[in-house]
Amino acid sequence: MDPDASITPDQPPVFNYILSFLLVGVAWGFTTPFIRRAAADFNARQEQLSQGQPQAQAQASQEPETDAQELQQTNPDHEPAPTPDSEPSDEEDDEDHPLPAAGTQQQQQQQPAWMRPSQSWLKTKITTIFWTVINLLRTPAYSVPLIINLTGSIWFFLLVGKHELSLTVPLANSSAFLFTVLGEWYVERKVIEKETWLGMVLVLGGIGICHNMAEIILYDLACTKNVCFSPVVWRIRLMLNYKRIPYRTIFLEFPDIEPTLKGLGILPSESTSTSKPKYTVPAIQHVPTNTYIMDSASIAHFLESTYLDPPVPLTSELGREIEAKSRAVVGPIFFTxxxxxxxxxxxxxxxxxxxxxxxxxxxxxxxxLLDLDKEEQSWDAVEDDVRAVGELMQMNRADGPFLLGARPTYTDFFIAGSLQSARVVEESVFRRFFGYPGYREVYEACLPYMEKKD
Incomplete structure (x- = not known):
């Protein structure tokens, strides 16, 4: 693979990104008025049915009596003739256990279900709710928009997995609210007030402002190419990009590093080469907590403890071995x-x-230091060691392109950041490392997280 080729991660077009939020908004918001109207219509029908039953009973009781019934009631001497199969024992049983009067039956029917001795109140309630839900779902005017609404929830969770959560949630909710208003206008003919439109504009504007506000301010080295070229800063930049942490960069010239960081109240680190404390980049400001941190290792620990997902293993046995050997082998090449x-x-x-x-x-x-003959001799002296380090990088190649398999570690960013630094400063040095197995695979695997370079 040509390192000059433009390698970008497969990202959906902006149109698809916007369309996905609009679809969620339609599924959540526009269907809500339809569901609400269908439920109201269903309740109205249920009330009409419940009111229709007593009216039918009242009408039946108010029907005119037949001539035979009227004669039967007005003639006190009239008694119904006994049927041939009637027996005295049956009549005695009827006298001992008289049937409940019609008034008693009506009174029991008017009692609450839980007071009726022959029925369980809980069972009646559950049965009523069950059949109400079934009948409601059997109503297309309710079930169809409900299914679309639930489908929108599935789309939303798919969006959350692909995009930044702090942007996805307010965008989806605002889109849903907008389409709810439009749905109410379409279904219920509600007038959309000017204040509603103004509120939506302010909400969307606020989302844009919040999205543009960086959580991290990264202090980096300035160069004429206006991109990052420091290997230690690249480690942090790769970590920020991989974790999708919103940040912005402040580039500092070499003579401005100490006065700027000192002015921010950052304490210097102890120098191993001189007795004078040093101010170095990278340094960051965590905006939400107004915390300032200097030194790449300290920053990496802070980011990993503050932004847990996706995780970046900061150390491993293999990673420590590769970093130590890289510093011993690759370090002198970078120096010269x-x-x-x-x-x-x-x-x-x-x-x-x-x-x-x-x-x-x-x-x-x-x-x-730029003696070409001495430089070539330095390469020849470490070639076997450089190749051996590359072989270590491929120990878990069967599980994925990174050192430990499918997911990157901080050591991957250590390697890829150093190679990218060499590429910015001197392309020929980068190409020599890129030709060794191991270095190439790690660099290519980290390319998607190098898109933001400034």
């Missing part, structure tokens, strides 16, 4: 082949600072 060439992508003001401080530390000019 990359560091002296960094001056070529700095502003004149930063060049002066960089040359003055680095040459004071080295004891000679930067150009003295």
């Amino acid at each position: 082949s990359v560091m002296p060439r960094e001056i070529g992508i700095l502003s004149p003001r930063a060049q002066e600072y960089f040359r003055r401080t680095r040459e004071a530390s080295l004891g000679h000019r930067l150009e003295d």
Whole structure:
């Protein structure tokens, strides 16, 4: 694979992104008035049916009596002739156990279900609810919009898994509210007030403002290419991109790092090479808590403990071995082949600072490191070791492209960040590392998280 080829992650077009939220809004919001109207119509029909039964009984009781019934009631001497199969024992039983009067039956029917001795109140309630739900679901005017509404919930959870949660939830809810208003206008002919439209505009505007507000401010090294070129900053940038943490970058020139970070109240770190404390990048400000942190390792621990998903293992036995051997093998190559060439992508003001401080530390000019013959000898001396480190990177290749398999670790970002730094400063150095198995696979696997470089 050509490293110059543009490798971008498969991301849906913006149109599909917007359309998905609109579909959720339609499914959630526009169906709500239809469901509400269908439920109201169903309740009205149920009330009519319940009121129709007593009226039917009253009408039956008010029907005119027949001539035979009238004669039977007005003639006291008239008694119904006994049937041939009637027996005295039956009459005695009727006298001992008289049938309940019609008034008693009517009184029992008017009692609540839980007071009727022959019926269980709980059973009656559950049965009533069950059949009410069944009959309601059998009503297409209710069931069809309900199914569409539930489908919108499925779409929403699919959106949550693919997009930033802090943006997905308010966008989906606002879209649902908008289509609820439109649905009420369509179904119930409600007039949409100006205040409602104004409120929707303000809500959507607020979402946009909140989305653009970064949670992290990343302090990075400035260069003339206006992209990140520091390997240690790239580790944090990759972690931020992978975790999809909203952030913005403040690029600092070399001479501005110390006064800027000191002005923010950040304490310097102890230098291993000099007795003077140092201010370095990366440094971050966590905006929600107004916390300032310097040093890549400390920042990585903070990000991992604050933003748990997706997780990034910060260390592993294999990762520690690869990092240690990379520093011993790859570090000298970067020192002689990359560091002296960094001056070529700095502003004149930063060049002066960089040359003055680095040459004071080295004891000679930067150009003295760029001896092509010595540089080639350095590559030849470490070639076997570089290849051996690459083989370590492929130990779990069967499980995925990263060091531990399918998911990246901080060591993956350590490797990919160093290679990307070399690519920005000196393409030829990057290409040499890219030719070794292991380095190439890790770099390509991390490419989707290098899209934001500034």
